Structures are given as structure tokens and as C-alpha cells.
Amino acid sequence: MHTYLVVRRSAWLSEQAQHEADARSSAEAARMTDEIACIHSYVLEECDRTLGSFCVVEASSPEAVRRHAAAAGLPVDEIVRVADTIVGDPDRPHSRPERGDG
Numbered sequence: 001m002h003t004y005l006v007v008r009r010s011a012w013l014s015e016q017a018q019h020e021a022d023a024r025s026s027a028e029a030a031r032m033t034d035e036i037a038c039i040h041s042y043v044l045e046e047c048d049r050t051l052g053s054f055c056v057v058e059a060s061s062p063e064a065v066r067r068h069a070a071a072a073g074l075p076v077d078e079i080v081r082v083a084d085t086i087v088g089d090p091d092r093p094h095s096r097p098e099r100g101d102g
Contacts, residue, residue, distance in 0.1 A: 034060070
């Protein structure tokens with residue numbers, strides 16, 4: 001298994017559509033446990049006010065990521081294999097921005 005970043009740009013028109021996609025993604029990942037595990041995701045507010053996502057996954061291959069996405073009805077704009085992890089300041093508080101902030 002390798003770590004990949006999966007980018008989905010302007011994929012959803014509403015938060016409800018994004019939540020429904022997340023549920024489909026989780027259900028498919030539960031069926032594909034030997035091939036993919038979703039670690040965490042960031043929902044992106046695009047300039048056109050649509051929503052995208054940036055997902056961190058562990059997968060057996062980029063093809064497994066594509067199979068998962070196809071089965072869940074999700075777009076995939078880019079898949080990038082992670083080469084290394086750099087840990088930031090563990091004492092820095094993490095904030096959760098309100099939609100529209102930024």
C-alpha cells in the first residue's frame with residue numbers, strides 16, 4: 001500500500017451533494033479493504049463556489065483509486081503518490097474555517 005493524494009476539482013454544487021458522495025465513497029472503501037483505505041479528506045471551496053476535495057488515501061495502486069472512484073460515482077482529476085511526510089508544529093492549534101472565510 002502507498003499513500004496518494006486524490007484531487008477532485010469543482011465536483012459538487014452543494015454541501016448535500018458532497019456529503020452524499022462521501023457516503024458512497026465510504027461504502028465502496030468498506031468493500032475494497034484490500035485495495036484502498038480513506039485516511040482523511042479536505043473539502044475545497046472553489047472560486048466558482050462549487051465544492052471539490054483533496055483526499056489522502058492508502059491504496060495498492062493508482063488503478064485501485066480509479067476503480068474506487070468509478071464504483072462510488074466520483075470524479076478524479078489527479079492522483080499523486082506521496083513521497084514523504086513532513087510533520088508540522090504539533091503545538092499549533094488546528095482551526096476549522098467557516099465556509100466563505102479565507
